[in-house]
Amino acid sequence: MAIPLTWYLILAAALFCIGFYGVLARRNAVPILMGVELMLNAVNINFLAFWRYVRPEEPVGQVFAIFVLAVAAAEAAVGLALIISIYRTRKTINVDRIDLLKG
Amino acid sequence: MSESIFNLTWLIPLPPLLAFFAIILFTNRNKRLSSNVAIGAVAVSWILSWLVAITFFVKPELVEHPFDVVVPWIPTATTTFNMGVAVDAVTAGMLFMVGFVLTMIFVYSSGYMTFPGHLDPSLNTDGLDPRYSRFFAYISLFATGMLGLVVSNNLLMLFIFWEIMGLCSYLLIGFWFEKKYPDPKQITPKEAGLKAFLTTRVGDVLLMIGLIFLYIQAGDLNFQTVFSGDTLQRIAESTVNLPFFGEASWAVVISVLIFFGAIGKSAQFPLHVWLPDAMEGPTPVSALIHAATMVSAGVYLIVRMSPIFVAAGHGENGAMTFVAFIGAFTALFAATIAVAQNDIKRVLAYSTISQLGYMFAALGIGAWVAAIFHLLMHAFFKALLFLGSGSVIHGVEHGHHHANEHGDHDKGFFDAQDMLNMGGLLKRMPRTGWTFIIGGAALSGFPLITSGFWSKDEILSDAWANGHALVFWTLAIAALLTAFYTFRQIFLTFFGEPRSEAAAHAPESVPAMTVPLMLLSVFALAGGWVGIPEHFPGLGALLNNPMGRLMGGQAEFYKLHYETLPFHVFPVAVSMTVALGGILLAWLVYGRKPLKAGEPDPLQVWLGPVHTVLKNKYYFDEFYHATVVRFARWFADLCYSFDDRWFIDPIVDGVGRVGRWVSNALRRFIDEPIIDGAVNGAGLVTQAAGSVVRLLQTGQVQNYLLVLLLTVLVLLAMIQFV
Numbered sequence: 045m046a047i048p049l050t051w052y053l054i055l056a057a058a059l060f061c062i063g064f065y066g067v068l069a070r071r072n073a074v075p076i077l078m079g080v081e082l083m084l085n086a087v088n089i090n091f092l093a094f095w096r097y098v099r100p101e102e103p104v105g106q107v108f109a110i111f112v113l114a115v116a117a118a119e120a121a122v123g124l125a126l127i128i129s130i131y132r133t134r135k136t137i138n139v140d141r142i143d144l145l146k147g
Numbered sequence: 148m149s150e151s152i153f154n155l156t157w158l159i160p161l162p163p164l165l166a167f168f169a170i171i172l173f174t175n176r177n178k179r180l181s182s183n184v185a186i187g188a189v190a191v192s193w194i195l196s197w198l199v200a201i202t203f204f205v206k207p208e209l210v211e212h213p214f215d216v217v218v219p220w221i222p223t224a225t226t227t228f229n230m231g232v233a234v235d236a237v238t239a240g241m242l243f244m245v246g247f248v249l250t251m252i253f254v255y256s257s258g259y260m261t262f263p264g265h266l267d268p269s270l271n272t273d274g275l276d277p278r279y280s281r282f283f284a285y286i287s288l289f290a291t292g293m294l295g296l297v298v299s300n301n302l303l304m305l306f307i308f309w310e311i312m313g314l315c316s317y318l319l320i321g322f323w324f325e326k327k328y329p330d331p332k333q334i335t336p337k338e339a340g341l342k343a344f345l346t347t348r349v350g351d352v353l354l355m356i357g358l359i360f361l362y363i364q365a366g367d368l369n370f371q372t373v374f375s376g377d378t379l380q381r382i383a384e385s386t387v388n389l390p391f392f393g394e395a396s397w398a399v400v401i402s403v404l405i406f407f408g409a410i411g412k413s414a415q416f417p418l419h420v421w422l423p424d425a426m427e428g429p430t431p432v433s434a435l436i437h438a439a440t441m442v443s444a445g446v447y448l449i450v451r452m453s454p455i456f457v458a459a460g461h462g463e464n465g466a467m468t469f470v471a472f473i474g475a476f477t478a479l480f481a482a483t484i485a486v487a488q489n490d491i492k493r494v495l496a497y498s499t500i501s502q503l504g505y506m507f508a509a510l511g512i513g514a515w516v517a518a519i520f521h522l523l524m525h526a527f528f529k530a531l532l533f534l535g536s537g538s539v540i541h542g543v544e545h546g547h548h549h550a551n552e553h554g555d556h557d558k559g560f561f562d563a564q565d566m567l568n569m570g571g572l573l574k575r576m577p578r579t580g581w582t583f584i585i586g587g588a589a590l591s592g593f594p595l596i597t598s599g600f601w602s603k604d605e606i607l608s609d610a611w612a613n614g615h616a617l618v619f620w621t622l623a624i625a626a627l628l629t630a631f632y633t634f635r636q637i638f639l640t641f642f643g644e645p646r647s648e649a650a651a652h653a654p655e656s657v658p659a660m661t662v663p664l665m666l667l668s669v670f671a672l673a674g675g676w677v678g679i680p681e682h683f684p685g686l687g688a689l690l691n692n693p694m695g696r697l698m699g700g701q702a703e704f705y706k707l708h709y710e711t712l713p714f715h716v717f718p719v720a721v722s723m724t725v726a727l728g729g730i731l732l733a734w735l736v737y738g739r740k741p742l743k744a745g746e747p748d749p750l751q752v753w754l755g756p757v758h759t760v761l762k763n764k765y766y767f768d769e770f771y772h773a774t775v776v777r778f779a780r781w782f783a784d785l786c787y788s789f790d791d792r793w794f795i796d797p798i799v800d801g802v803g804r805v806g807r808w809v810s811n812a813l814r815r816f817i818d819e820p821i822i823d824g825a826v827n828g829a830g831l832v833t834q835a836a837g838s839v840v841r842l843l844q845t846g847q848v849q850n851y852l853l854v855l856l857l858t859v860l861v862l863l864a865m866i867q868f869v
Contacts, residue, residue, distance in 0.1 A: 064856070
């Protein structure tokens with residue numbers, strides 16, 4: 045046990061924050077989607093870390109991680125499709141200007 | 148066996164009714180088929196009628212047990228109106244006449260209803276009237292009415308059939324409703340139909356009131372109940388206090404009211420004005436409805452109701468005296484008008500009124516049997532005369548067409564019914580001419596051989612024997628005039644030289660028209676032989692008066708006065724003298740030196756202003772126009788003013804105005820400030836709140852996520868530190 049659990053958690057939290065910062069700060073929709081991918085992977089690290097350190101006899105964490113990967117792939121596909129669709133109608137993918145729901 | 152034949156009685160009015168519906172619903176596109184359906188149906192009725200009538204005639208003892216069958220019809224609270232048929236001697240006699248005359252006239256109509264002259268000839272496709280089928284539908288319905296009236300055994304059914312006939316009369320008088328005349332004062336068929344309907348309505352309303360009184364008094368309208376001794380005694384003895392007239396028995400009130408129905412239907416004075424104008428209808432209709440059957444329904448009604456009239460008493464103020472007076476007066480009054488008429492059908496119309504007056508006079512003096520006898524005989528010979536006149540008119544119209552085709556196009560109005568345009572038609576139309584002369588002789592009462600002589604003679608003898616001298620002389624003078632105007636008509640129409648191109652070219656009518664004429668003329672002559680009085684020298688003993696025996700027996704059954712009169716020379720001599728004298732007078736005036744074209748009527752020259760008065764029918768139409776019609780208009784105007792200007796409309800308008808005022812007030816003080824304020828206020832508050840809150844909604848997903856993050860952080864902080 046050379047590396048304690050905490051390190052993994054700090055890594056995952058840092059990764060999540062970087063991803064979340066990207067989601068909040070970027071104007072372009074494609075990097076926002078990339079930020080979401082970072083956040084999902086941060087969660088995956090958490091799952092695997094907790095599985096390995098807390099309850100290695102049950103592979104629940106692993107299964108979840110695989111689910112998240114599959115869902116992330118689907119999410120990326122759908123997200124990119126939406127971005128292309130938005131681009132076709134509005135000629136932009138700048139999220140500041142995609143504000144149809146403005147009250 | 149013979150009894151069971153009477154079970155067919157209720158079937159008699161049905162075939163024409165079925166024919167009516169069949170024509171209206173199915174066959175009306177096919178004119179020939181429609182007329183055949185109608186004729187077939189009425190022929191079935193004729194056969195049934197004669198079966199029933201002759202069965203009755205061969206068993207005279209049946210007068211003591213008239214056939215009567217009843218089924219319940221309309222249940223009321225405590226009683227039931229019954230529906231049923233009855234056959235007694237009167238019904239049998241009427242069935243005999245009606246069935247035959249109906250069939251003859253239906254056959255005649257199939258030939259008569261050709262394309263009428265007043266329509267645009269370009270519409271003529273098949274030479275028949277455009278409404279040929281409808282005509283047969285109407286007369287079929289009429290046949291139902293007449294046959295039903297004769298066989299019904301109660302006054303309610305009788306009244307219903309009576310009104311059906313009135314309806315058909317209206318429809319058929321106005322059958323050529325589009326016809327117009329150049330003279331706007333001449334009555335058109337449409338107006339004539341309305342006039343007939345409204346005039347008879349006066350009588351019908353009074354009749355209905357009479358029936359209601361009778362129902363109240365007798366409790367039933369069945370003939371058997373009404374004529375039972377108890378009922379008659381009750382209505383004769385119970386009295387009612389009338390305004391103006393004082394006390395009168397119910398029998399008098401009811402019988403006078405019922406008589407007014409007959410006055411309307413049979414065109415007696417003072418409701419006679421509609422019948423001459425009813426001649427605007429097609430001639431078969433005039434013959435059928437306005438001579439032979441419907442107008443005699445009035446006489447039939449009084450014949451039926453005679454027990455009540457007798458119960459009302461023969462006294463000075465009795466209903467019978469009233470009937471006799473109206474009848475005798477009308478007989479003379481109408482005969483004088485007929486003398487001065489030039490329209491071939493109008494002469495016959497006035498003669499019909501006059502002859503119906505004869506029948507009422509006979510009923511009024513108690514000569515019940517003689518009245519029935521004259522009713523039946525008159526129907527035969529008057530139907531014959533009318534059909535003959537129709538044939539003449541047809542011929543003259545064709546002659547007019549024919550004359551116009553060859554050159555001289557006279558587009559002026561030509562009156563094919565004016566006798567002054569005729570003359571010499573016997574040579575052109577021998578069958579029509581001779582049958583018309585037979586009918587005319589019967590109407591005049593040509594002695595010994597014609598039916599009219601025997602029936603009229605019986606009325607006169609009865610009047611003489613029972614001491615009604617006034618009635619006797621009135622009727623005798625009327626008979627003289629009758630013979631005069633009838634032969635005036637015959638001489639003007641059939642003898643001398645033609646007075647117009649149309650008459651010179653008139654062709655004889657088709658067999659469908661002449662054959663019924665010939666069959667009817669047989670009855671016009673021989674029909675009277677069944678009623679020769681027993682005591683008439685020679686002939687009486689030979690034929691034994693079967694008619695008098697049968698009807699006399701029936702009269703006794705109804706407890707009416709009947710006696711076989713001893714033979715008096717005087718009335719017979721008077722009757723012969725007036726008949727022959729009238730004919731002689733007519734010959735002297737019109738026969739000896741026939742009228743030339745353009746010559747005025749010699750009577751007009753001699754009588755001067757009297758002739759003008761007669762020609763204008765004593766100005767009765769003008770009088771009614773000035774009084775009744777004007778009053779009705781004034782009254783309608785008054786009602787209109789009352790309704791539209793003074794009372795009803797102002798009330799309605801006032802209610803409307805108040806309603807408007809109230810709702811205006813409600814709107815201004817309740818609706819607008821309170822309800823609208825609340826609704827609008829709610830909307831405004833929502834809008835204001837929305838305009839503030841909407842600022843949060845930027846539409847930027849990243850803003851939302853930022854808020855989400857902050858919220859999570861705050862929540863985490865709360866979990867951590869609180």
